[in-house]
Amino acid sequence: MSFSVSNMSSDHLSGKNLACIRGDRPVFSNLTFDLPPGRALILQGANGSGKSSLMKIIAGLLPATSGEISLQGQNILGDKDWISQNICYLAHKNGMKPELTVAENLTFWARLERHNGDVREQAVKIGIDHCLDLPVSYLSSGQARRAALTRILCHPGNIWLLDEPTVGLDSDGVALLSGLMNDHLKRGGRILAATHIELGLEADKSSVLNMADFAYQMPDIFEESLL
Amino acid sequence: MISLTLAIIARDLRLSLRRGATTIMVMGFFVMVVIMFPFAIGPEQNILQRMSVGVIWVAALLSCLLSLDSIFQSDYEDGSLDQFILSPVPLELVVLAKCIAHWITTSLPLIIITPILGILMNLPEQGYFPLILTMVLGTPALSFIGGIGASLTVTLRRGGVLLSLLILPLYIPVLIFGVLAVKATIDGYPATEHLMLLISFSLFSAAITPWAAAAAIRSGLE
Numbered sequence: 079m080s081f082s083v084s085n086m087s088s089d090h091l092s093g094k095n096l097a098c099i100r101g102d103r104p105v106f107s108n109l110t111f112d113l114p115p116g117r118a119l120i121l122q123g124a125n126g127s128g129k130s131s132l133m134k135i136i137a138g139l140l141p142a143t144s145g146e147i148s149l150q151g152q153n154i155l156g157d158k159d160w161i162s163q164n165i166c167y168l169a170h171k172n173g174m175k176p177e178l179t180v181a182e183n184l185t186f187w188a189r190l191e192r193h194n195g196d197v198r199e200q201a202v203k204i205g206i207d208h209c210l211d212l213p214v215s216y217l218s219s220g221q222a223r224r225a226a227l228t229r230i231l232c233h234p235g236n237i238w239l240l241d242e243p244t245v246g247l248d249s250d251g252v253a254l255l256s257g258l259m260n261d262h263l264k265r266g267g268r269i270l271a272a273t274h275i276e277l278g279l280e281a282d283k284s285s286v287l288n289m290a291d292f293a294y295q296m297p298d299i300f301e302e303s304l305l
Numbered sequence: 306m307i308s309l310t311l312a313i314i315a316r317d318l319r320l321s322l323r324r325g326a327t328t329i330m331v332m333g334f335f336v337m338v339v340i341m342f343p344f345a346i347g348p349e350q351n352i353l354q355r356m357s358v359g360v361i362w363v364a365a366l367l368s369c370l371l372s373l374d375s376i377f378q379s380d381y382e383d384g385s386l387d388q389f390i391l392s393p394v395p396l397e398l399v400v401l402a403k404c405i406a407h408w409i410t411t412s413l414p415l416i417i418i419t420p421i422l423g424i425l426m427n428l429p430e431q432g433y434f435p436l437i438l439t440m441v442l443g444t445p446a447l448s449f450i451g452g453i454g455a456s457l458t459v460t461l462r463r464g465g466v467l468l469s470l471l472i473l474p475l476y477i478p479v480l481i482f483g484v485l486a487v488k489a490t491i492d493g494y495p496a497t498e499h500l501m502l503l504i505s506f507s508l509f510s511a512a513i514t515p516w517a518a519a520a521a522i523r524s525g526l527e
Contacts, residue, residue, distance in 0.1 A: 139527075187388065
């Protein structure tokens with residue numbers, strides 16, 4: 079689902095004409111999206127269609143080949159200070175050290191990300207409080223994912239970027255995640271999530287961005303030269 | 306920012322303590338390399354004495370090289386490196402903290418066991434203090450220069466060999482002046498210039514590594 083730029087309000091997180099080429103591989107082009115407060119955008123598409131690349135571009139981990147992402151008239155692409163305050167990114171990997179306990183991992187990131195949220199309090203919400211003093215290497219992949227989700231709750235950022243957040247989670251975990259996401263949307267937060275699983279978000283609060291619609295279009299001049 | 310830098314150093318030290326094996330393996334490698342020389346060249350006291358400083362320094366360089374890929378590799382593999390980039394802390398500061406932690410967990414244990422190896426290599430009595438002093442002043446350069454190599458190869462599979470090829474030539478000035486400083490002291494000559502050069506290598510590498518390594522990491526992750 080995409081919107082014309084003229085319809086975009088200034089408090090919407092808006093991507094305009096984004097293109098991404100990784101190495102020699104074109105990933106997507108002319109990608110435009112719009113994300114108002116309190117809404118979720120679910121990225122769907124085949125493997126390699128650019129879901130993770132789009133999230134990395136928004137998070138400033140990958141440069142966009144072209145295009146811009148703006149909020150309140152300000153281009154936020156590559157603005158590290160703004161990104162670190164407003165964006166919370168949960169990648170495929172959990173960012174947890176197996177040798178450290180869950181509490182040590184969470185406290186470290188809380189300190190580095192400069193927020194004072196009570197790690198134990200958030201861990202209770204995620205149902206991981208009984209594992210706080212265990213090394214992450216002792217946890218199942220689902221428990222480790224829950225531990226990583228706790229970091230999101232501690233983060234004050236309004237925009238959640240969730241890349242395959244349900245990986246490793248059981249059905250209870252997926253339901254819990256859906257509840258947390260719905261709560262975040264009710265508070266006016268924004269979510270971009272790439273997932274192959276139905277998340278159970280409230281229908282009026284989420285839209286789908288099909289990455290196949292933005293598959294890289296090779297310019298005519300190249301197609302002619304190939305022929 | 307200083308407290309955050311200290312937090313990153315403390316985390317890496319805690320990780321090193323929990324893992325344990327890396328530091329012990331590096332120390333074991335250091336001892337083994339030095340022990341090999343008397344077996345290879347024989348127990349001739351004079352020859353061992355002449356070679357002792359060079360052998361200990363070369364063993365220290367190789368041992369340091371052995372652990373360089375650990376500076377960023379595990380953070381890359383478990384996703385911590387992405388989170389460091391996203392955090393409000395500048396990546397340059399993260400690099401600085403990780404190189405300091407690498408020096409503490411790798412070079413410091415080597416410096417501590419160096420006197421024992423000096424006995425093994427028949428190091429002259431007046432050479433112990435200068436050897437330890439040169440290692441204290443010179444080994445930070447090994448960690449910082451190594452940090453640049455580790456950042457360039459962090460996203461490569463089997464980057465260890467490339468890392469060695471990249472970094473070993475850059476270690477040569479540290480080796481030369483480290484050995485010369487100790488030999489000058491043993492022979493009764495002043496070693497101030499050599500020591501100043503070692504300090505300058507360490508300070509220069511500490512100054513450029515955070516910028517160079519942070520740029521290499523960002524580029525590698527793209």
